[in-house]
Amino acid sequence: MELEQKAEMPVRYEFRFPDGRLWVHEVDVAAPEAAANAEAGPDWARLEFQQCDHCPLRAGEVSDCPFARALARPVAVLAHSPSYEEVLVTVFWRGREIRQQTTLQRALGSLLGLLGATSGCPHTRMLRAMAWFHWPFSTSAETLYRSLGTYLLGQHLRQERGLEPDWSMDGLRELYRNLRLVNLGMAGRLRAAAEEDSSLNGLILLDLLAADTLYSLDSYEGELDGFFAEYFEEG
Numbered sequence: 001m002e003l004e005q006k007a008e009m010p011v012r013y014e015f016r017f018p019d020g021r022l023w024v025h026e027v028d029v030a031a032p033e034a035a036a037n038a039e040a041g042p043d044w045a046r047l048e049f050q051q052c053d054h055c056p057l058r059a060g061e062v063s064d065c066p067f068a069r070a071l072a073r074p075v076a077v078l079a080h081s082p083s084y085e086e087v088l089v090t091v092f093w094r095g096r097e098i099r100q101q102t103t104l105q106r107a108l109g110s111l112l113g114l115l116g117a118t119s120g121c122p123h124t125r126m127l128r129a130m131a132w133f134h135w136p137f138s139t140s141a142e143t144l145y146r147s148l149g150t151y152l153l154g155q156h157l158r159q160e161r162g163l164e165p166d167w168s169m170d171g172l173r174e175l176y177r178n179l180r181l182v183n184l185g186m187a188g189r190l191r192a193a194a195e196e197d198s199s200l201n202g203l204i205l206l207d208l209l210a211a212d213t214l215y216s217l218d219s220y221e222g223e224l225d226g227f228f229a230e231y232f233e234e235g
Helices: 002-007 032-036 066-078 104-118 125-131 140-160 170-193 198-218 225-232
Strands: 011-016 022-027 086-093 096-103
Touching: 011 104, 022 066, 022 104, 066 104, 066 170, 086 104, 096 104, 104 125, 104 198, 125 140, 125 170, 140 170, 140 198, 170 198
Parallel strands: none
Antiparallel strands: 011 022, 011 086, 086 096
């Protein structure tokens, strides 16, 4: 299994702009913190710079916000590009090539979600399991499906190890509440860093998916029922 995981690293995003520019960003899902700590982050990535109110990290022990540190390179490269600019994005992962012509805003939303989940932020670390099976450009329904499926499988594996499972999914709701606060805090940081709105709007799009998922968890109205018709049959 370990050899299989190493062979699948990293996730590679290629952004091709209309003027011919090509920008590439790779995310090592196995050990992202090591890559992030290789060089100093910008001032806006310092932990105490607009630190999230619910952040458990301490400035005396950690110099940079892990999530902000992970975003430093994309922001530096893409801060001058407007969110509505059309880009051709190709993602290479697990031997697959996924390509989509879309706006920079949506493309960044996909990349930022992966970066957040693998950044080492205490409030996003539970999303790491989803990052191992990253699916670019997910819709709200796909995000809900993957979130629920990943969390419930995690609870089954906990139970198999003699740990208390959370079948009520209260922990998942709390995770997404905290995630929304993290996104709000990161938006404040990016406002101080980005000259254009591409990175900020990518984060806003990501937050909309988080909000939609949280709403579905708190007020489920059968959004996924149609995919599980066979499960509702008697016998």
